[in-house]
Amino acid sequence: MGSDRHKAAALAVALLAAFAIAAGPAESRTLRWARSIDTTSLDPHAANVGPNLLVVHQIYEPLIVRRFDGKMVPALAVSWALTRDPLVWEFKLRPGVTFHDGKPLTAEDVLFSLERARSTASDVKSLLSSVASVSKADDHTIRIRTVGPDPLLPNNLTDVLVMSKPWTEAHESVAIHNPASGRETHAAGHANGTGPYAVVSREPGKKTVMRLYEGYWGKGEHPLDIDEIVYLPIPDNATRITALVSGEVDFVQDVPVQDVQRLQENRALRVNVSPENRSIFLGMNVGAPDLKSSSLKGSNPFADRRVRAAIEMAIDRLQLQRNVMRGLSVPAGVIVPPFSNGYTSELDIWPPVDLAKARGLLREAGYPDGFDIALTCPNDRYVNDEGLCHGVAGMLGRIGVRTRPATQPAAQHFGQVRRAELDFYLLGWGVTTFDSEYIFSLLYHTNTGALGGWNGTGFSDRAVDDQIHTLRQEVDQARRNATIASLWRRLKEEVIYVPLHNQTIVYAMSREFDIPVDVSSQPKMKFVGARRM
Amino acid sequence: MFAYILRSLLQGAVVLIAVAFIAFSMFRFVGDPVANMVGQEASMADREELTKHLGLDQPFPIQFLRFLGKAAQGDFGISYRQGRPVAAVMAERLPATVELAVLSAIFATVVGVALGVYAAIRRHGLVANAVMTLSLVGVSLPTFLIGIGLIYVFAVELRWLPSFGRGETVRLGGWTTGLLTKSGLQSLILPVLTLGFFQLTLIMRLVRSEMLEVMRSDFIRFARARGIPNRVIEFRHALRNTMIPVVTIAGLQLGSVIAFAIVTETVFQWPGLGALFVNAVQFADVPVMAAYLVFVAFVFVVVNLATDLAYLALDPRLRAAPTAAR
Numbered sequence: 134m135g136s137d138r139h140k141a142a143a144l145a146v147a148l149l150a151a152f153a154i155a156a157g158p159a160e161s162r163t164l165r166w167a168r169s170i171d172t173t174s175l176d177p178h179a180a181n182v183g184p185n186l187l188v189v190h191q192i193y194e195p196l197i198v199r200r201f202d203g204k205m206v207p208a209l210a211v212s213w214a215l216t217r218d219p220l221v222w223e224f225k226l227r228p229g230v231t232f233h234d235g236k237p238l239t240a241e242d243v244l245f246s247l248e249r250a251r252s253t254a255s256d257v258k259s260l261l262s263s264v265a266s267v268s269k270a271d272d273h274t275i276r277i278r279t280v281g282p283d284p285l286l287p288n289n290l291t292d293v294l295v296m297s298k299p300w301t302e303a304h305e306s307v308a309i310h311n312p313a314s315g316r317e318t319h320a321a322g323h324a325n326g327t328g329p330y331a332v333v334s335r336e337p338g339k340k341t342v343m344r345l346y347e348g349y350w351g352k353g354e355h356p357l358d359i360d361e362i363v364y365l366p367i368p369d370n371a372t373r374i375t376a377l378v379s380g381e382v383d384f385v386q387d388v389p390v391q392d393v394q395r396l397q398e399n400r401a402l403r404v405n406v407s408p409e410n411r412s413i414f415l416g417m418n419v420g421a422p423d424l425k426s427s428s429l430k431g432s433n434p435f436a437d438r439r440v441r442a443a444i445e446m447a448i449d450r451l452q453l454q455r456n457v458m459r460g461l462s463v464p465a466g467v468i469v470p471p472f473s474n475g476y477t478s479e480l481d482i483w484p485p486v487d488l489a490k491a492r493g494l495l496r497e498a499g500y501p502d503g504f505d506i507a508l509t510c511p512n513d514r515y516v517n518d519e520g521l522c523h524g525v526a527g528m529l530g531r532i533g534v535r536t537r538p539a540t541q542p543a544a545q546h547f548g549q550v551r552r553a554e555l556d557f558y559l560l561g562w563g564v565t566t567f568d569s570e571y572i573f574s575l576l577y578h579t580n581t582g583a584l585g586g587w588n589g590t591g592f593s594d595r596a597v598d599d600q601i602h603t604l605r606q607e608v609d610q611a612r613r614n615a616t617i618a619s620l621w622r623r624l625k626e627e628v629i630y631v632p633l634h635n636q637t638i639v640y641a642m643s644r645e646f647d648i649p650v651d652v653s654s655q656p657k658m659k660f661v662g663a664r665r666m
Numbered sequence: 667m668f669a670y671i672l673r674s675l676l677q678g679a680v681v682l683i684a685v686a687f688i689a690f691s692m693f694r695f696v697g698d699p700v701a702n703m704v705g706q707e708a709s710m711a712d713r714e715e716l717t718k719h720l721g722l723d724q725p726f727p728i729q730f731l732r733f734l735g736k737a738a739q740g741d742f743g744i745s746y747r748q749g750r751p752v753a754a755v756m757a758e759r760l761p762a763t764v765e766l767a768v769l770s771a772i773f774a775t776v777v778g779v780a781l782g783v784y785a786a787i788r789r790h791g792l793v794a795n796a797v798m799t800l801s802l803v804g805v806s807l808p809t810f811l812i813g814i815g816l817i818y819v820f821a822v823e824l825r826w827l828p829s830f831g832r833g834e835t836v837r838l839g840g841w842t843t844g845l846l847t848k849s850g851l852q853s854l855i856l857p858v859l860t861l862g863f864f865q866l867t868l869i870m871r872l873v874r875s876e877m878l879e880v881m882r883s884d885f886i887r888f889a890r891a892r893g894i895p896n897r898v899i900e901f902r903h904a905l906r907n908t909m910i911p912v913v914t915i916a917g918l919q920l921g922s923v924i925a926f927a928i929v930t931e932t933v934f935q936w937p938g939l940g941a942l943f944v945n946a947v948q949f950a951d952v953p954v955m956a957a958y959l960v961f962v963a964f965v966f967v968v969v970n971l972a973t974d975l976a977y978l979a980l981d982p983r984l985r986a987a988p989t990a991a992r
Contacts, residue, residue, distance in 0.1 A: 170945075173747055181705025259707035310749055317750045337748055337755075338945065339831070339937045367830060367935045368945060371814060375829050376935075379821040513948070544950045548698040551710065565707070575707070582710045 163361040164646065164658065167373050167382040171338050171366035176310035176320045177294035178255040186292055187655050188364060191343055193294035193326035196224055196243070197287055201660055203410060203472045203567055203652045205287065209238065209295055209327065219282045219608050220265070226273045230350045232297045233324075233331040240269040245298035247277070254309040260289040282608045288566040300325040329355070329659040330362055340365055349659075356662040374641075377402065383646055386654065388639040390459050390517055396641045406461065407650035409638045411563040412468040413515055415508070415525065415631040416550070417441055420591015424556040426507035426537070434504050435556070441628040442484075443494035447532045448525060449486045450633060457520040462634035467625055468562060468572060470635045472652050475569030475617040480625060483632070491532045503533025510559035514543035516636050522559060525633075550589035553580060558589065561636065563653065569617045573601045577624060592629045674974055678967035685963035686737070689956050690730050699746045699950040720746070733956060742960075743953035747946065752957045756939060761842045762832055763931070763938030767924040769858045774865035775916050781866075782873025783908075787900055789878065798874070804867030813860040813933035820856060828853050830935035861930040865919050872915060876908040883907075914973060921969035925962040 172188040173180055190198075196210035210224040230238040247267045250257045263283040268276050279286060301307055306320035324332045329351060330343035341364040345357060365382060367373040370389045376382045378399065388396065388404070397404045417435040418424065424433055434440040450464035466483035469476045495503060508529075510522035519540045526536035536557075549555050564571050578585035578601050579593035600620050607613045638650045648661050700713050700722070717723050721732065736743060742752035781801075785794040804812075821829035833849030835842040844850025880886065881904055889899050928940035935941065939958060946954035 174749060179749070180703065181707065256704050256708065259705065259709065259712070317754075321749060336937075337750070337758075338942065365831070365935075368941075368948070369932050369935065372817075372830050372933060372935050375814075375817055375822060379817075379825060379829050381821070381829055542696070542948075542950075544696070544698055544701050547701045563706075586709055587706065 161360045162358065163363060164359045164384055165363045165365060165382040166384045166386070167365045167367045167376055168385075169366070169368050169370075169373065169387040171341075171364075174310045174321045175324045175332065175335065176306070176318065177296065177326075178250045178257050179310045179321070181256045181260065181292065183654065188341065189294060189324070189326075190292075190328070190655060190657050191330045191362060191659075192324045192328045192332060193296065194328045195292060195294050196226075196290050198657065199291050199567075199653065199655070201649045201651045201656065205291060209243070213287055215608060216276070220279050222277045222279070222286050223270065224275050224277070226275065227350060228273060230327050231348045232300065232327050233346055233348075234297070234300060235348065236297060236299060238295070238297075238327055240272050240275050242298045243275050243295055244269055245301070246295040247275075247293065249296065249301075249307065249309065250293050252309065254311050256309075256311070257293055260293055263289075281606045283606075284608045284610070284613060285566050285568055285570060288568060292565070295327065296320070297325050329357055333361075338366060351659060355659045357659055358661055359658050362658060377641055377643070380643070384640065384642040384648060386640060386656075388641045390461055390639075393459065393461065393639055393641075401644055403642050403644050403647060405640045405642075405648065405650050406637055407652070408463050408470065408472075409563070409636045409650075409654060410470045410472040410567065410652040411561050411636045412465055412470055413462075413518075413521070413559065413561045413633045413636055414465075414468045415444075415633065416555075416558050416560055416590050417444070417629065417631070418553065418556045418589070418591050419629060420553070420593060421556070424506060425554075426556045427505055429504045432499075434498065434500055437498040438628060439494040439498040440500065441631070443491040443498075443532060444529060444534065445628055445631045446484050446487050446491040446494070447534070448528050448631060448633070450483060452528075453521065453524050454634060457517055457524045458634065461516065461637045461639065463637065464634045465632045467621065468576070468630050468632045469569050469621070470564060473564040473567045473569060473572075474614070475572075475621060477618070477621075480621055488531055495532060495534075500533075503535060505535040505537070506557050507537045507539050508557045508559070509539045509541065509546065509549070509555045511543040511546040512540040514546070515559075515561045518559060518561075521633065525559075551587060553589045553591055555589060560587070560589075562587075565653070569621065570601070570604055573597075573604065573617075573620055573624075577601070577620075577629070590629050592627070597623065670978065671971075671975070674971050678971060681967055682960060682963050683734070686734065686956065686960050687730065689959040690733060691726070693950075693952045693955060696947065696950045696952070696955075699952055701950075703746055737957075737960065742957035745946075745951055745954050747949045747951040747954070752953045755942065755954065756957060756961065757840065759937060759939045759942050762844075762936060763924060763927055763940065765844060766854070766857055766861060766930070766936060766938060767920065767927055769854060770862035770923055771865065771916065771920045773858055774862040774869055774919070777862075778866045778869030779873050779912065782870040783877060783900070783905060785870065785874045786877035786881070789874075797870075801867040801870055804863050805871075809860060809864060809929045810933050812863055813856070813930060816856045816860060817933070827855055829856075832937055857930050857934045857936050860933070861923060861927055865916075865923060868919070869912065869916060873908060873912055876911060877904055880904045880907045914976070917973055917976070918969060921966050924965050 168184070170184045172185040174185065175189060175192070177189040177193045179185065194208045196208060197205050197213065198208040200206055209227055209230060211227045213222060213224045216223050226238070226240060226243065232238065244267055247261070249255065251261045251264060252258065263279045263281065263286060265278045265280045270276055277286065301320060304319035306318040308318060310318045310321035322335055329346060329349050331346045333342040333344050335341045343362040345360045351357065367376060373385055374392050377385045393404065396402050419435050421433055423430060454460065454462050454464050465481060467480040495501065508522055508526055510518050512519040522538040522540055526538040529536045550558055550560060562572060562576060574584050575587045577588060577592065577597060579598050580586065580588045597620065600616055604613060604616045607616060638654050640648055640650055642648055648656060700716050703716065704713060721729060740753060744750065745752050745755050748755055781797055785797055788794040817829045820827045831853055832844050833853035834847040835844050835850055836846045844854055886899060886904060889903055927938060928943060930936065931938045931940035932944050942954060943958045946958065
């Protein structure tokens with residue numbers, strides 16, 4: 134009896150030792166990650182919105198993925214190129230990739246996923262609007278034919294994620310999870326991707342646990358330094374920050390501006406700050422015959438370029454940066470952020486603040502006494518959006534443009550912008566394709582529903598529209614860039630929008646982690662490198 | 667008796683419909699739910715299609731009647747935000763709120779009654795006066811401030827207790843409970859203190875004043891004259907007579923604790939119905955908001971009905987009235 138006990142003890146010690154050795158060098162690391170909102174679904178094609186993509190990108194993979202700096206690198210495709218036919222792109226698939234259930238990735242899965250992503254119920258279908266058909270050349274090659282030449286197809290594929298055909302079919306999830314469909318699918322709460330992290334458990338609105346997938350193809354190629362992700366949506370700002378300070382979470386992605394300094398002073402924490410691929414600007418309704426919010430009737434001052442120039446001249450961007458944004462912004466002279474194709478430092482300039490000259494321009498335009506106007510801003514969408522509204526209003530008052538700031542939730546604001554119901558508004562624009570074309574097509578093109586859908590200014594110019602159409606079909610990079618440059622020169626001259634700044638993103642985390650800022654705020658954790666103590 | 671219950675039930679139904687109507691008419695101002703449901707590249711045509719599919723293009727009376735019809739069958743529609751049935755989402759969140767509310771109510775009642783009795787018996791004592799002064803703080807401080815204060819002391823500075831969430835939970839059938847795990851119990855402490863604090867001070871002040879009132883009444887004076895020991899007078903005779911109004915108030919308070927746990931749940935990221943509602947407001951998730959408000963109204967109707975029935979049982983005059991009228 135006694136010797137049995139000894140044997141058992143010895144065995145236990147041996148087991149423990151073996152365990153310690155096995156676990157020794159690669160100590161398990163868990164990242165407790167807090168964000169203000171949860172994903173609405175684990176279905177990768179359910180919603181083309183940031184909070185959703187953020188989570189599904191850890192689990193599923195696209196053909197081409199963006200790194201933290203926005204650069205495109207191979208994921209499920211090892212290479213891609215336009216074939217001799219300018220309408221056909223060819224993608225070589227990565228061999229040896231398996232899904233979390235162990236099944237290998239095939240060209241069939243990619244075809245299935247692209248078709249699913251293009252279907253009517255998919256929210257990512259707008260990314261694939263140029264696609265005419267998808268076909269398989271061999272087991273490791275797929276071809277995508279576009280309606281017209283589409284130089285940006287690879288850019289648009291970075292958020293189109295690949296699912297397993299057999300798994301999706303077996304779990305009756307071919308139909309996309311969508312609030313309108315009225316039915317919750319298996320894929321809404323479960324996942325089977327090829328990505329670095331596999332879902333362990335999910336409780337919507339509370340917690341999603343993901344663990345490093347043992348069979349991940351990228352082992353050795355990517356750092357994969359985090360073994361487990363515990364994703365915790367915490368909507369309340371104070372609670373989220375407190376959880377970080379008290380050591381209950383390791384990484385907070387949405388840091389309120391007013392907390393940044395306090396967190397920077399905390400020695401147990403690390404704060405990373407970097408510009409985001411998003412411009413914040415003011416839009417003016419140049420198309421309406423009359424401004425609804427102004428007592429001035431029968432004329433629209435914004436229709437006069439001199440008035441728009443005067444407004445740009447009266448706004449002190451540096452003061453907004455200092456006093457409203459507390460230094461957390463990069464003042465801008467053009468609404469394309471430096472990360473995106475088409476940006477040049479020559480474009481990124483703005484006239485010096487000159488109130489006398491601005492008043493002079495107003496006088497020339499026939500408004501010697503200025504005019505009154507409402508500036509409408511969202512109050513829950515951008516960093517300090519409400520503060521910007523008040524700051525700008527004060528500055529414009531100095532030249533006699535008596536501005537009433539009005540704020541409302543983004544849910545209301547966006548609809549009004551898109552229906553061109555506002556006279557003067559604040560808007561932000563993230564450039565998801567990292568190319569100026571995205572800005573031209575949605576913000577400057579005449580609002581036709583399909584194009585110009587976010588152009589709430591009423592701006593409509595045949596020549597500009599024509600150039601945008603040419604640009605959308607041009608596959609020659611040099612000619613493309615020339616068109617972009619010429620469009621920007623023209624549009625900057627027009628001052629339809631007054632650029633304010635590019636927003637910066639702030640990540641706060643425990644000292645044990647160093648997660649760089651992702652320019653689209655979509656950090657993919659597989660790229661996070663070894664700890665720096 | 668039966669007619670009385672029936673009348674109460676009918677009144678309850680009217681209240682529910684009225685709440686649903688008011689809630690529903692307000693929702694038209696919270697914004698466009700579709701804006702939050704699709705990406706920024708989605709075209710206006712796509713949006714309109716979705717709006718149509720959700721029935722949001724219909725005139726208000728039709729939307730409302732459709733909602734009522736379905737709600738009567740227990741179908742509160744699909745959450746715009748989660749794309750899952752509202753009933754399922756709410757059922758998932760209910761245990762967290764109920765556990766928090768019931769524990770807060772127990773905490774508030776037990777501690778409130780004990781302190782109230784103490785403050786009444788030792789009405790001139792130093793400790794009793796200190797407690798009374800402190801209770802003023804409880805009545806006047808907003809809940810979120812108490813919550814943030816507790817978090818700062820016990821989670822950030824001392825690091826004894828978690829600042830958010832519910833800890834590990836155990837699933838028992840359709841119910842999840844945090845009462846069976848260490849982290850679950852630890853997570854309950856701060857929210858329960860926060861949510862129960864206001865009720866505690868209220869109950870305590872009520873017990874004290876009722877008790878002082880009772881202690882002045884004739885039967886207590888006679889009891890003293892008969893030489894009955896103080897302990898017996900205080901706890902057997904006085905306290906019992908004090909409890910009747912206290913039970914009523916405590917019962918009604920349970921309703922409001924369940925209904926208005928919103929602030930506490932937000933501060934502690936407590937995954938209950940209140941936090942769900944706050945999220946729903948942010949995303950213009952109309953079905954969830956409507957169902958939550960109807961649920962709150964329902965809780966109040968039930969609590970009021972139970973109180974009415976309790977009165978009926980306690981007060982013979984209410985029972986006698988209809989007979990006399992006949």
